[in-house]
Amino acid sequence: MPSTQKNRIFSAMQPTGSLHIGNYLGALKNWVDLQNSGGYNCIFGIVDYHAMTIDYDPRDMPKHITDLAIDYLSAGLDPDKSTIMVQSHVPEHTELAWIFNCITPMPELERMTQYKDKSRSNKTNPNVGLFSYPVLMAADILLYKADTVPVGEDQTQHVEFSRIIARKFNNRFAKIFPEPRTLLTKSARLSSLADPAKKMSKSLGEKHYIALTDTPAEIKKKISSAVTDTGPSKRVELSSTSEDPERGAKRRVEGKMSRGTKNLFDMLEVVSPLGTHKELMDEYKKGTLKYSDLKSTLADAIINHLKPIQEKRKELEHDHDKIAQILIQGAEHCQKIADKTMEEVRNKVGIR
Ligand code: TRP
Numbered sequence: 001m002p003s004t005q006k007n008r009i010f011s012a013m014q015p016t017g018s019l020h021i022g023n024y025l026g027a028l029k030n031w032v033d034l035q036n037s038g039g040y041n042c043i044f045g046i047v048d049y050h051a052m053t054i055d056y057d058p059r060d061m062p063k064h065i066t067d068l069a070i071d072y073l074s075a076g077l078d079p080d081k082s083t084i085m086v087q088s089h090v091p092e093h094t095e096l097a098w099i100f101n102c103i104t105p106m107p108e109l110e111r112m113t114q115y116k117d118k119s120r121s122n123k124t125n126p127n128v129g130l131f132s133y134p135v136l137m138a139a140d141i142l143l144y145k146a147d148t149v150p151v152g153e154d155q156t157q158h159v160e161f162s163r164i165i166a167r168k169f170n171n172r173f174a175k176i177f178p179e180p181r182t183l184l185t186k187s188a189r190l191s192s193l194a195d196p197a198k199k200m201s202k203s204l205g206e207k208h209y210i211a212l213t214d215t216p217a218e219i220k221k222k223i224s225s226a227v228t229d230t231g232p233s234k235r236v237e238l239s240s241t242s243e244d245p246e247r248g249a250k251r252r253v254e255g256k257m258s259r260g261t262k263n264l265f266d267m268l269e270v271v272s273p274l275g276t277h278k279e280l281m282d283e284y285k286k287g288t289l290k291y292s293d294l295k296s297t298l299a300d301a302i303i304n305h306l307k308p309i310q311e312k313r314k315e316l317e318h319d320h321d322k323i324a325q326i327l328i329q330g331a332e333h334c335q336k337i338a339d340k341t342m343e344e345v346r347n348k349v350g351i352r
Contacts (some may be wrong), residue, residue, distance in 0.1 A: 010146035015064035022200035072310035085330035138162035214309030
């Protein structure tokens with residue numbers, strides 16, 4: 001039984017189709033580790049209302065929701081340890097979002113970088129939902145009084161916004177919400193394999209990402225054709241330090257690594273056994289590393305890492321009843337917490 005003393009985590013993803021390894025390593029894997037640490041009460045959402053803010057086909061939505069639940073479970077989220085829920089199953093998310101809308105200053109939303117990016121790329125449909133997306137996200141988090149939000153770098157501004165809203169509500173009505181903090185994931189931002197200057201994203205096309213469902217042959221092919229050398233202008237500073245045995249002191253590593261190469265090392269660090277990353281990094285520093293070795297080691301490590309996930313996925317794909325049952329359970333658990341918070345909220349804002 002989860003204890004109420006523990007910090008509460010809320011995080012979520014949008015059901016927009018199958019996940020890639022960047023979503024997995026940047027977020028989901030971290031959620032699984034947090035869950036297994038036993039230190040938190042965790043709720044993980046499938047945020048379908050958020051997925052309606054960009055163009056989508058209503059016929060795909062149910063499948064995308066089930067697919068994301070399968071991704072969560074096959075990656076290791078365990079319904080006995082964490083709560084997995086669909087946002088729209090608990091209508092209080094939108095009720096609280098409306099109340100938050102009414103204390104949100106427009107300029108706070110106007111400065112959100114993700115809104116600016118998305119409304120630029122989604123010119124035909126920059127709707128009000130997209131604009132007030134961070135308000136709904138603040139409601140997701142605060143409805144459960146979550147104080148810890150594990151997300152990738154691209155969401156830190158939104159979590160900061162939810163702190164602003166918590167503070168505003170607390171000052172205006174009554175102090176009932178915690179100010180949630182971001183828990184940044186280690187490998188928060190993987191780059192595209194084919195164009196490392198860009199963030200890994202499905203919208204760039206097949207060769208830019210590894211899907212969690214890719215076969216070993218596809219993984220080998222994509223990694224072996226990943227771009228490593230992007231020219232001197234795109235190099236990033238290596239910030240690590242290493243022991244210099246001759247002088248017995250730490251020294252800063254000289255030199256710069258291309259983004260593409262760093263991206264491969266970042267993946268290797270999380271999917272390979274301890275020691276492999278260090279070994280290859282030492283070779284890189286000595287200048288003896290062959291990129292073909294780095295790539296084949298990495299491809300094998302990814303294949304091995306994804307194998308149990310893919311096997312679990314195969315099992316679950318045919319068990320939609322089980323998935324539905326888990327989501328109902330999640331909704332019931334969340335509804336209880338939501339009822340409690342909303343009773344307090346309605347009371348304080350004067351609508352009961
Ligand atoms: N905006 C997040 C994303 O696109 C998804 C999300 C919605 C979320 N509500 C949330 C993440 C609450 C953390 C907490 O990745």
